[in-house]
Amino acid sequence: IPQDSNAQGVVDQIERQFTLSPETLIDLTKAFLNEFELGLGSYGHPMAMIPTFVTGVPDGTETGTFLALDLGGTNMRVCEVVLNGDKTFNLIQQKFKVSEALKSGEATALFDYLADSVHTFLITHATTKYASPHSVDAGAAPTGDIVHLGLTFSFPVEQTALGAGKILTWTKGFSATGAIGNDVVKLLQDAFDRKSMHVKCVALVNDTVGTLLSRSYIAGGSIVGAIFGTGTNGAYIEEVAKIRKLANTPIAEKGGYMVVNTEWGAFNNSRSHLPFTSFDNAVDRLSINPGFQAFEKFISGMYLGEIARQVLGSLVDAVPPILFGGKGTPVLNAHYGLDTSFMSNIETAWDDNDHHTIPSLDAFDQEQLHPHVRAKLDRIRQVIVEDLAFQSEKVTLKDAAIVRTICYIVARRAATLSGVALATVLVQTDYASLPGQAKSLKNEKETINVGVDGSLIEKYPEFEKDLRESLRVVVGEDVEKRVDIGLAKDGSGVGAALCALQALKQI
Ligand code: ADP
Numbered sequence: 001i002p003q004d005s006n007a008q009g010v011v012d013q014i015e016r017q018f019t020l021s022p023e024t025l026i027d028l029t030k031a032f033l034n035e036f037e038l039g040l041g042s043y044g045h046p047m048a049m050i051p052t053f054v055t056g057v058p059d060g061t062e063t064g065t066f067l068a069l070d071l072g073g074t075n076m077r078v079c080e081v082v083l084n085g086d087k088t089f090n091l092i093q094q095k096f097k098v099s100e101a102l103k104s105g106e107a108t109a110l111f112d113y114l115a116d117s118v119h120t121f122l123i124t125h126a127t128t129k130y131a132s133p134h135s136v137d138a139g140a141a142p143t144g145d146i147v148h149l150g151l152t153f154s155f156p157v158e159q160t161a162l163g164a165g166k167i168l169t170w171t172k173g174f175s176a177t178g179a180i181g182n183d184v185v186k187l188l189q190d191a192f193d194r195k196s197m198h199v200k201c202v203a204l205v206n207d208t209v210g211t212l213l214s215r216s217y218i219a220g221g222s223i224v225g226a227i228f229g230t231g232t233n234g235a236y237i238e239e240v241a242k243i244r245k246l247a248n249t250p251i252a253e254k255g256g257y258m259v260v261n262t263e264w265g266a267f268n269n270s271r272s273h274l275p276f277t278s279f280d281n282a283v284d285r286l287s288i289n290p291g292f293q294a295f296e297k298f299i300s301g302m303y304l305g306e307i308a309r310q311v312l313g314s315l316v317d318a319v320p321p322i323l324f325g326g327k328g329t330p331v332l333n334a335h336y337g338l339d340t341s342f343m344s345n346i347e348t349a350w351d352d353n354d355h356h357t358i359p360s361l362d363a364f365d366q367e368q369l370h371p372h373v374r375a376k377l378d379r380i381r382q383v384i385v386e387d388l389a390f391q392s393e394k395v396t397l398k399d400a401a402i403v404r405t406i407c408y409i410v411a412r413r414a415a416t417l418s419g420v421a422l423a424t425v426l427v428q429t430d431y432a433s434l435p436g437q438a439k440s441l442k443n444e445k446e447t448i449n450v451g452v453d454g455s456l457i458e459k460y461p462e463f464e465k466d467l468r469e470s471l472r473v474v475v476g477e478d479v480e481k482r483v484d485i486g487l488a489k490d491g492s493g494v495g496a497a498l499c500a501l502q503a504l505k506q507i
Pocket residue numbers: 073228229230231300301302303339340341344453454455456459460
């Protein structure tokens with residue numbers, strides 16, 4: 001098969017499209033700050049800047065036992081969280097399957113199932129002294145305390161209080177009837193009450209808020225919680241006075257601070273600033289929500305594999321072919337066929353510790369490869385053969401080099417843009433300023449704690465390093481060095497428990 005002798009030129013050109021200049025990063029931060037302002041000022045913007053009614057964050061000294069229920073991921077989870085008051089906690093959890101029939105049946109049946117699951121958990125796993133309605137004689141007063149529960153509900157809701165919020169729409173394959181427009185906390189509480197359970201749902205929690213609170217508990221304070229998993233989103237602590245859409249409400253009169261859920265995945269849905277390539281356009285056009293969640297589509301685990309797949313496909317289809325001799329596989333050819341973990345595997349196989357750079361593609365034609373580099377490329381080749389189901393002889397070391405470069409540039413752009421989101425929060429909260437902007441900064445010596453969760457930031461090699469590099473461009477090295485990015489493991493469980501505790505404090 002004739003190979004394109006200009007492969008290097010084509011790959012270089014793609015790399016240029018995926019590389020963001022310092023000026024672009026600063027421009028993007030300014031556009032981001034504008035959208036923050038719009039969302040804080042009034043309702044109905046893509047960057048929703050949702051008030052969460054959480055007006056304080058933990059410092060690690062909190063104690064108590066709480067339940068958490070997490071609905072919206074692959075499984076439903078029930079946890080018991082014991083806060084020890086010394087920044088540590090104990091967590092016991094049980095996972096439950098939600099059947100397709102429950103997802104699409106009557107909402108009461110779904111919420112009865114949630115209540116039954118909590119009951120099962122309480123009588124089999126929990127350490128809490130719990131007055132099971134079934135262990136109480138008819139007519140006898142129940143013994144044991146009421147257990148407080150925080151609900152992590154990862155669907156669009158319009159929150160009206162810490163413990164109340166209307167379901168706006170279902171997503172992720174749920175369609176239960178009789179739920180839309182109703183208060184999700186009430187739906188759950190009614191189910192507990194139907195079964196005379198001594199459980200009270202006091203808090204409705206977004207997963208970003210859970211991440212922020214749980215990092216705050218572990219680290220003794222935190223100002224941001226951010227998710228880089230299937231999707232991306234962030235929450236941060238804002239001055240109530242700056243949440244102008246709350247003006248003239250009782251909460252605004254109290255002043256102070258409130259956690260805001262930004263919904264930053266929707267940044268720049270207008271497409272005026274993000275550096276769309278033809279590959280991004282294809283990802284968006286073929287997605288279930290074209291025109292929405294623009295920022296998320298550049299960043300999150302759900303899309304990175306698909307962006308890389310679009311780029312690799314264009315190289316396979318090039319005339320003459322640049323990749324895999326012009327042949328695909330069913331995995332490579334399927335929409336969403338490449339998972340982001342494939343990219344992670346490719347980058348792990350390269351393992352940059354010995355600082356070899358990917359050789360110029362011309363070197364392959366001249367067989368000028370260092371044995372170390374050859375060995376590393378062969379590891380990548382094996383990942384490709386295995387993950388994409390290629391016949392071994394169909395993948396060359398040159399193919400391996402190209403695939404590694406494409407994965408690297410797609411993931412680096414995602415991490416760089418993630419740094420912009422974080423920089424925006426730091427500038428918005430006066431922990432940082434933009435280059436040339438004169439303002440006095442908060443706590444110029446202290447550590448700035450940021451809680452994160454999600455497979456992308458947890459597992460993708462160098463994601464945090466690249467994120468920090470872009471943060472440094474926008475806010476400067478002095479601020480960047482003080483940013484402590486920490487994983488908030490079990491954020492949805494511990495965060496929901498901490499939110500329940502916060503709800504009791506705020507009553
Ligand atoms: P969720 O956000 O749904 O709670 P995760 O944080 O585990 O769950 O994120 C899942 C996403 O992470 C998926 O889109 C998947 O492609 C991606 N992912 C899974 N494993 C890895 C990995 N090793 N490296 C990078 N991304 C990964």
